[in-house]
Amino acid sequence: MTMRPVVCFVMIILVLSSCRAKHGGGALAEEAPLPPAAGPSRNQPPPAGPPAGEEKQQPALARLPPRGRNGTVIGNPAEFLAELDSVLASDTEGLLVLVDKHHSLPEGYAPADLVPLVKNNAYGISRNDLSLRAPAEAALREMALAAQKDGVSLTASSTYRSYEYQVEVYGRNVRQSGKEVADRESAQPGKSQHQLGTVVDFGSITDEFAHTKAGRWLLAHAGEYGWSLSFPEGYEDVTGYRWECWHYRFIGKGAAAFQKKWFSDIQQFMLEFLSAWKSL
Numbered sequence: 001m002t003m004r005p006v007v008c009f010v011m012i013i014l015v016l017s018s019c020r021a022k023h024g025g026g027a028l029a030e031e032a033p034l035p036p037a038a039g040p041s042r043n044q045p046p047p048a049g050p051p052a053g054e055e056k057q058q059p060a061l062a063r064l065p066p067r068g069r070n071g072t073v074i075g076n077p078a079e080f081l082a083e084l085d086s087v088l089a090s091d092t093e094g095l096l097v098l099v100d101k102h103h104s105l106p107e108g109y110a111p112a113d114l115v116p117l118v119k120n121n122a123y124g125i126s127r128n129d130l131s132l133r134a135p136a137e138a139a140l141r142e143m144a145l146a147a148q149k150d151g152v153s154l155t156a157s158s159t160y161r162s163y164e165y166q167v168e169v170y171g172r173n174v175r176q177s178g179k180e181v182a183d184r185e186s187a188q189p190g191k192s193q194h195q196l197g198t199v200v201d202f203g204s205i206t207d208e209f210a211h212t213k214a215g216r217w218l219l220a221h222a223g224e225y226g227w228s229l230s231f232p233e234g235y236e237d238v239t240g241y242r243w244e245c246w247h248y249r250f251i252g253k254g255a256a257a258f259q260k261k262w263f264s265d266i267q268q269f270m271l272e273f274l275s276a277w278k279s280l
């Protein structure tokens with residue numbers, strides 16, 4: 001059956017209209033210019049532009065895995081961006097570095113400001129060879145004194161670990177439990193938060209710690225002092241590690257509050273976002 005020319009013409013017009021709708025104009029838009037957009041009259045000041053950095057927000061979020069995107073709730077972009085600026089500007093100690101199974105520390109990295117943990121009136125130590133970066137030690141002292149006021153004593157059991165020491169720790173875990181089990185709670189050398197010198201494993205380093213006074217107090221209050229539970233319960237698919245109720249990382253008070261407010265209080269979501277943000 002042959003179509004009459006007028007029918008063909010109508011079909012071509014319909015197809016062209018459909019293309020234009022899908023592709024937002026393109027060449028066709030030049031043939032039929034859009035009417036000028038409604039804008040401010042000459043007497044009105046131009047509207048304030050989007051908050052600085054807003055154009056990076058969506059691309060940074062897009063780099064998060066789906067659970068991270070869902071857990072990042074940015075209701076008020078201007079407020080979020082102002083707080084983001086403040087958190088980044090106040091991170092003069094480099095406390096917000098992303099270190100995980102996919103992000104290694106530079107080879108040979110060792111913090112320059114490690115201080116030994118010695119017997120003191122704020123927190124306990126379970127061995128004599130522990131050390132932390134100076135800002136983390138000061139923050140641990142402050143938090144432990146606050147815990148004391150609530151009748152809780154905190155004991156540091158594992159802190160800074162050098163690359164070489166992590167080789168030993170990881171190797172021992174693999175020998176004892178096999179690689180699959182070891183990888184759920186022991187980082188490979190160069191990928192451990194402990195190498196940052198800003199992490200403390202508290203108390204018994206077992207699941208039972210969660211039910212102790214210290215474990216419960218930390219879960220409720222650590223964030224107020226800038227400490228963050230790195231591997232919370234139910235987030236192994238996000239962090240790469242099973243729940244570790246004893247492992248807290250010092251990120252600073254501003255970042256801890258920022259994480260709680262916008263990132264469902266999940267450290268990994270925030271650090272991944274900051275890493276993406278800095279790379280854009």
Ligand SMILES: [Zn+2]
Nearest residue numbers: 194200201247
């Ligand atoms: Zn740990």
